[in-house]
Amino acid sequence: MDRRERFKKITNFEEADRVPVDLGSHVASIHRISYVNLKNHLNDPELKNEDVILDRMVQNVIPDEALLNRLNVDFRWIAPNWIDVVDVTDEIYMDMWKIEWQFMIDAYSVYSSPLSEAKTIADIENHPWPDPTDPKLWEGLAERAKWLYENTDYVLVADSIKGGILTKAFQIRGYEMMFADLANNLDFANALMDKILEMYKLFWEEFLKHVGPYVDMVYFTDDIGGQSSMMISPTTFRTMLQPRMAELIDHIKSKADVKFMYHTDGTVTPVIEDIIDMGADILNPIQTSAIGMETSVLKELYHGRLCFHGAIDVQQMLPFATPEEVRYDVTRRLYDLGRGGGYILAPCHNIGSDVPPENTEAMFKAAHEMGAYPLDLAQYLKKEHLEKPTEEQFAAQAEAPKLARAPRKGRS
Amino acid sequence: MSREDDILDSLYDLTIDGERDKVVALTNESLELGMDPLVVLFDALIPALEEVGRQFEAGTFFVPEMLVAAKAMQGAMDVLRPLLAKTDAKPLGTFVMGTVKGDIHDIGKNLCNIMLEGAGFNVIDLGVNVQEQTFLDAIREHKPDALGLSAFLTTTMPMFIPLIAAIEEAGLRDGLLIYVGGAPVTQEYCDKVGADGYSPNASALVRHLKEKMGIKASG
Numbered sequence: 312m313d314r315r316e317r318f319k320k321i322t323n324f325e326e327a328d329r330v331p332v333d334l335g336s337h338v339a340s341i342h343r344i345s346y347v348n349l350k351n352h353l354n355d356p357e358l359k360n361e362d363v364i365l366d367r368m369v370q371n372v373i374p375d376e377a378l379l380n381r382l383n384v385d386f387r388w389i390a391p392n393w394i395d396v397v398d399v400t401d402e403i404y405m406d407m408w409k410i411e412w413q414f415m416i417d418a419y420s421v422y423s424s425p426l427s428e429a430k431t432i433a434d435i436e437n438h439p440w441p442d443p444t445d446p447k448l449w450e451g452l453a454e455r456a457k458w459l460y461e462n463t464d465y466v467l468v469a470d471s472i473k474g475g476i477l478t479k480a481f482q483i484r485g486y487e488m489m490f491a492d493l494a495n496n497l498d499f500a501n502a503l504m505d506k507i508l509e510m511y512k513l514f515w516e517e518f519l520k521h522v523g524p525y526v527d528m529v530y531f532t533d534d535i536g537g538q539s540s541m542m543i544s545p546t547t548f549r550t551m552l553q554p555r556m557a558e559l560i561d562h563i564k565s566k567a568d569v570k571f572m573y574h575t576d577g578t579v580t581p582v583i584e585d586i587i588d589m590g591a592d593i594l595n596p597i598q599t600s601a602i603g604m605e606t607s608v609l610k611e612l613y614h615g616r617l618c619f620h621g622a623i624d625v626q627q628m629l630p631f632a633t634p635e636e637v638r639y640d641v642t643r644r645l646y647d648l649g650r651g652g653g654y655i656l657a658p659c660h661n662i663g664s665d666v667p668p669e670n671t672e673a674m675f676k677a678a679h680e681m682g683a684y685p686l687d688l689a690q691y692l693k694k695e696h697l698e699k700p701t702e703e704q705f706a707a708q709a710e711a712p713k714l715a716r717a718p719r720k721g722r723s
Numbered sequence: 724m725s726r727e728d729d730i731l732d733s734l735y736d737l738t739i740d741g742e743r744d745k746v747v748a749l750t751n752e753s754l755e756l757g758m759d760p761l762v763v764l765f766d767a768l769i770p771a772l773e774e775v776g777r778q779f780e781a782g783t784f785f786v787p788e789m790l791v792a793a794k795a796m797q798g799a800m801d802v803l804r805p806l807l808a809k810t811d812a813k814p815l816g817t818f819v820m821g822t823v824k825g826d827i828h829d830i831g832k833n834l835c836n837i838m839l840e841g842a843g844f845n846v847i848d849l850g851v852n853v854q855e856q857t858f859l860d861a862i863r864e865h866k867p868d869a870l871g872l873s874a875f876l877t878t879t880m881p882m883f884i885p886l887i888a889a890i891e892e893a894g895l896r897d898g899l900l901i902y903v904g905g906a907p908v909t910q911e912y913c914d915k916v917g918a919d920g921y922s923p924n925a926s927a928l929v930r931h932l933k934e935k936m937g938i939k940a941s942g
Contacts, residue, residue, distance in 0.1 A: 415852065416825040416878055486830050491794060494787035495741050537786070538906045539923045544785040600907075626907050630877055665877055711782030717774055719735040721766035 314385045318466040318527060321652045322570055322592060322618050330649045330682035331385040332675065333620065333657035337471040338532055338574065339596065340371040344417060344664035345671070352668035355381070366471070367393065367404065368412055368419045371661045382675040385655075387463070388530075389456050389522050390471035391514075394447045407441040410482045417664045424485035432502040438483075440506070443513040453521040460525035467526045469569070472514045475533020476555055477543070479507050493547055501551065508555045512562050523567035528593070531559075536577020539602040545581040545710050553585050560590035572620060576660070578603045581710035587617050596621030596659035599644070600628065603707060606647035608700040612708065619648050620655040623674055629658065630665040634673035641677035643696050646688040656682060727758060731767040738771035738799070739778075741791025747798040760806040764843075768799055772841035776926025786834070789925070793837035800840065814845035815938055816868035819861050821849035822905075823882035828875035831905060834925040835871060842929045855889050862895045869900040869932060872918070877907045883916040900935060902928060 312328040320327040334340065341349065343361055350358040360375040379387075395407040402414045403422055413422035426438060459467055474482060480503050481489045492500035515529070535542055535552065543552075560571050573591035578601040586594060597619050598604055606622055622644040623629065629637065641656070648654035656678045662671050681688060689697055730753050737745045753763050775792040778784035784792075818839050822832050829851050836846045847865050849857055862870065870890075874880040883903055890896050903918040913921035920935065922928035 413827060415827055416876075418876075418878075420827050422827070487790065487833065490787045490790045490830070491741075494791040540782060540785065542786055544788070547785070547787065626877055627909070663878060714778055714781040714783045716736075716739065717777070719732055719767065719770055721731065721762075721770070 314464040314466055315527060317385065318655075321655065324615050324618075324652045326650075326652050326684040326686075329684060330645055330678070330686075331466070331655045332383060332678045332682070333386045333655050334382060334384045334662075334675075335365075335374050335379065335386060335388045336468065336530055337366040337371070337388070337390055337473065338369070339621070339658050339660055339662075340365050340374060341662045341671070342417065342664045343370050343372050345662050345666050345668070346372045346374070348664075349378075349668040349671050352672065353381070365390065366473070367396070368473075369661055370418045383679055385466050386468055387459055387465040388468050388470045389452055389459075389526065391448045391452065391518060392450060394445060395441065408479070408483060409439060421482055421486070424483055424488075426483050426503070427485035427488055429484070429499075432499065435499075435502050435506050438506075440510060443510065443517045449517060449521045452518075456522040456525035466528065467522075468528045468530050468572075469515075469518055469522050469526045470530045472511065472518060473532065475531060475574070476504055476507050476511065476559070477552055478532070478534050479511075480504055483507075493543060493551070497551075504551060504555060508559060511559055515559070515563050516566055519563065519566040519569075523569075526567065526569055528570045528572055529563055529567070530572045530574065530595070532574040534577065535575045535582070536579040536598070536601060538577060538600075541579060541581065542577070545585075548582050549585055553582075553589050556591075557589040564590065570618075577601045580604070580609075580708040583609070583613060583617065583708075587613065591617070593618040593620050593655070595619075596657070597648075598624065598626070598659050600624045600626045600659075605700065605704060606644055607696075608704050608708060610648050610650070610653075611700055612705070614651060614653055618653045618655070621657045621659045622648060622654075623656065623658045625658050625660045625663055625666065629670050629674065630663065630667075632670060634669045637670045637673040638677040638681075639691075641674055642681045642688055642691050645678070645682050645686055646692060646696070649682065649684075649686050726756070727753075727762075730756070730758065731763070734763065734767035734799070735771045735774075738768055738795045739774055739792055741788065741795050743791070743795040743798040746795040747802060750799040750802045754802070754806070760803045761810055761812055763799070764803060764807065764812075768796055768803075769841060769843060772796055772838060776838060776929060779924065779926050786830070789834060789838075793834060793841060796841045797837060815843040815933070816936060817845045817847065817865055818869050818871060818932075819847045819849065819858075819865055819867040820871040820873070821853035821858060821861075822851040822873040822875075823879055823886065824852055824854055825882060826874050826876060826879035826905075827851040828873070828905070831875070831925070832871070832873040835873075835904065835922075835928050838925040838929050839932070842933070844932075855886055858886060859889060859893050859895065862890065862893075862899065867899065868936060869902060871902045871904065871928070874903070874905040874908060876905075880905065880908055880912065883918065887917055900932070902932070904928065 317327040357377040363373045365373045397405040409425040411423040412419035570592040572593040574595045580603040840846045901918045902920045910921045
């Protein structure tokens with residue numbers, strides 16, 4: 312089956328010939344160290360690209376075509392060019408948003424935020440925002456997308472306008488300041504998020520001018536989930552993010568006929584309905600190591616309304632599991648999420664430098680061996696992973712009931 | 724209700740609401756009225772942060788709400804600290820905290836610091852990307868009851884292992900409670916690296932630590 316046809320069926324909640332498999336976005340490719348390990352493990356001299364960095368921040372590579380073919384990956388990713396990067400020191404660079412990033416161990420983290428001292432809304436306006444119409448950003452993308460569209464059957468994705476509305480606000484304002492703004496400096500927080508929304512609308516409009524006719528999907532990365540709860544309250548999401556996301560998604564879909572894939576790490580169970588309402592077609596990456604992101608429950612609740620992309624955990628599973636355990640986990644996610652379509656298998660994040668190459672190989676091998684429709688996988692799974700979710704599990708997905716404030720109690 | 728009770732009630736509510744400026748002003752006002760700084764601390768501010776912790780663990784409060792409440796508490800503490808130093812009130816204990824080498828994430832650590840300080844601990848924050856020797860020196864200097872090690876990445880949490888080994892080798896492990904935390908850290912990983920405790924968030928850390936040290940909640 313043609314890969315684009317497979318994608319179309321799956322995202323329309325129909326079974327195809329097999330579950331599609333993905334690797335290579337700017338947040339879910341392979342770290343350069345892991346890539347070299349994998350190359351050595353596979354003992355394939357044809358694999359190149361260990362020096363071709365896709366995203367400088369996370370130090371992942373653009374996987375070589377030979378590797379993507381070998382792993383039988385259905386997607387190809389188109390990312391804007393990195394421009395206006397300034398090397399501040401050997402270890403620190405500044406990106407086009409004027410955010411500084413510091414190298415540590417094997418990747419970069421936010422080092423300084425340009426609006427951390429901002430006091431007024433005028434300070435936001437006065438920030439030297441990047442220019443989305445700069446042709447250097449988009450150079451060569453239309454040609455590449457057109458060529459892939461005409462000469463291959465890969466599912467093409469517009470990717471890597473990095474950071475979502477909240478994530479970019481955190482990076483530009485500084486995490487601690489922005490968290491505080493979201494609680495009690497709402498005018499500033501709203502103004503900053505409005506500005507970022509305006510920027511993203513322009514960025515996506517330009518991007519889609521170049522690649523819109525050729526891409527099947529747009530990938531937008533934000534982060535609203537933490538390890539055990541959301542980073543912001545469901546109310547903050549609904550009042551401050553969701554309306555802006557809806558506006559952005561409308562804008563994008565008015566420019567190109569695409570599916571919209573929304574990325575957020577962590578646990579986001581209380582707002583999945585809101586994510587559907589804002590116009591997301593696909594949710595990524597289903598971080599199964601976060602509390603509440605139970606694949607069997609998510610499928611029961613949202614199948615037919617929301618597709619899932621990811622679910623192969625890179626935090627607790629891939630770095631520490633044996634290849635047999637990886638195979639089991641892949642089988643389990645295919646069983647939970649793949650039935651009736653609606654699932655694309657992929658790692659939840661970059662395959663990090665701590666993931667053994669045996670596990671990366673085992674993941675893709677299992678994805679193809681076990682992912683053919685009809686999915687007849689129950690025989691491979693333990694009893695506890697075959698059971699229907701319990702009432703308790705469903706209840707745990709809901710927003711916590713508001714706790715009344717206890718009156719003050721003194722010592723005496 | 725007395726004027727004093729009014730002020731304490733307002734301080735309690737405003738701290739929970741994260742209204743730092745108002746909390747600072749009201750703390751100053753309370754002192755001008757001759758109120759005991761210990762009463763302000765133990766009857767309004769500490770109970771407020773305990774309530775914030777309770778709301779966080781119940782899933783009603785999230786990081787923004789917790790952070791501004793903690794900042795309001797800090798504002799009040801800046802006013803009270805010089806006065807508290809003159810009383811015979813002792814901190815509940817001393818806590819040394821740091822993000823491990825190779826990791827510059829600090830928000831979880833900072834929240835822990837403020838919640839610990841808000842509960843009455845003396846907190847020594849060593850910052851981010853803390854070298855092994857800095858941890859050892861700080862343990863020697865401050866003789867803390869507990870040490871907190873933070874790591875946000877799966878690639879930096881293995882730093883716990885050589886660090887704890889170095890603390891043992893230096894003969895500083897006895898009587899020291901070692902806590903580990905950060906997004907990828909689990910109870911299982913805590914056990915594996917030989918730490919004494921793990922906490923998924925700042926308010927649970929305070930609760931665990933108090934339990935371990937045999938300290939009752941003030942409410």
